[in-house]
Amino acid sequence: MAETGRVKLYHWEPNANSGKPMLTLFEKGVAFDSHYLDLLAFDQHQPAYLAVNPLGTIPAMTHGDRVLTESTAMMEYVDDAFAGPRLMPADPVDAWRVRWWMKFMDQWLAPSFSMIGWSVFVGPSVRQRDPAELDAAIERIPMPERRVAWRKAISGAFSEEEMTESRRRVASGIGLLEQALAQREWLGSDAYSLADINGFNLAYALPLSQPQLSNDTLTPNIMRWLRAIYARPATRACWALGRTDMARRVTILEGAAA
Numbered sequence: 001m002a003e004t005g006r007v008k009l010y011h012w013e014p015n016a017n018s019g020k021p022m023l024t025l026f027e028k029g030v031a032f033d034s035h036y037l038d039l040l041a042f043d044q045h046q047p048a049y050l051a052v053n054p055l056g057t058i059p060a061m062t063h064g065d066r067v068l069t070e071s072t073a074m075m076e077y078v079d080d081a082f083a084g085p086r087l088m089p090a091d092p093v094d095a096w097r098v099r100w101w102m103k104f105m106d107q108w109l110a111p112s113f114s115m116i117g118w119s120v121f122v123g124p125s126v127r128q129r130d131p132a133e134l135d136a137a138i139e140r141i142p143m144p145e146r147r148v149a150w151r152k153a154i155s156g157a158f159s160e161e162e163m164t165e166s167r168r169r170v171a172s173g174i175g176l177l178e179q180a181l182a183q184r185e186w187l188g189s190d191a192y193s194l195a196d197i198n199g200f201n202l203a204y205a206l207p208l209s210q211p212q213l214s215n216d217t218l219t220p221n222i223m224r225w226l227r228a229i230y231a232r233p234a235t236r237a238c239w240a241l242g243r244t245d246m247a248r249r250v251t252i253l254e255g256a257a258a
């Protein structure tokens with residue numbers, strides 16, 4: 001495919017959905033204009049951004065006249081549209097495994113990480129603000145389900161049942177990751193791929209957020225994998241775009257294996 005026009009990426013911190021296309025662009029060596037949106041300031045619901053992505057979610061990307069959304073599909077686009085190292089294996093079985101992991105993470109594991117994150121971080125970060133201002137900010141959110149998520153996070157209304165299920169999925173996901181990484185160096189194949197980029201964005205802070213489940217003793221392969229990804233120049237460059245303590249959590253990976 002022809003490489004047309006300049007890339008502009010609208011993103012928050014290098015983390016979760018935002019970090020996926022960010023890190024892919026760095027791995028491919030694609031120069032891009034970074035447009036940072038502060039999720040906690042509701043920048044993603046301002047008219048200027050809604051003109052790019054009417055759903056009001058982050059990330060989004062423009063490449064020339066094209067507008068691209070959905071973080072995993074954006075990673076695949078970047079891999080296909082630009083020169084640079086291939087991040088999807090040519091072998092069909094390896095490519096299937098990469099897509100299997102991405103589907104598993106996006107559909108099953110990431111929503112649970114996200115619910116925990118919104119409950120322990122996003123909600124507490126904004127709930128002390130003026131209630132009338134918060135209410136107005138939530139009313140401006142285009143997607144009804146995102147309005148519900150914000151209201152639940154702010155009022156601490158995720159049910160015990162929901163949180164228990166999320167914690168169960170995180171523990172089970174960690175087990176599956178450890179098992180897979182005991183069998184091969186990278187998640188999807190013998191080469192670094194989009195599955196690793198996706199997984200790192202989900203799991204880089206595990207030794208901080210889930211120290212009882214993920215550490216050098218219990219999950220040595222996850223720890224090896226996270227440190228190997230953190231050591232890559234693209235990862236360092238990507239995380240340097242972080243502006244808050246959220247991105248600085250990655251430095252937990254600087255310690256050598258115990």
Ligand SMILES: N[C@@H](CCC(=O)N[C@@H](CS)C(=O)NCC(=O)O)C(=O)O
Nearest residue numbers: 016017056057058059070071072146
């Ligand atoms: N499936 C979408 C999800 C995008 C999404 O929901 N992003 C979150 C941040 S990780 C967001 O924009 N939340 C802001 C909001 O709901 O106001 C993707 O993978 O890009």
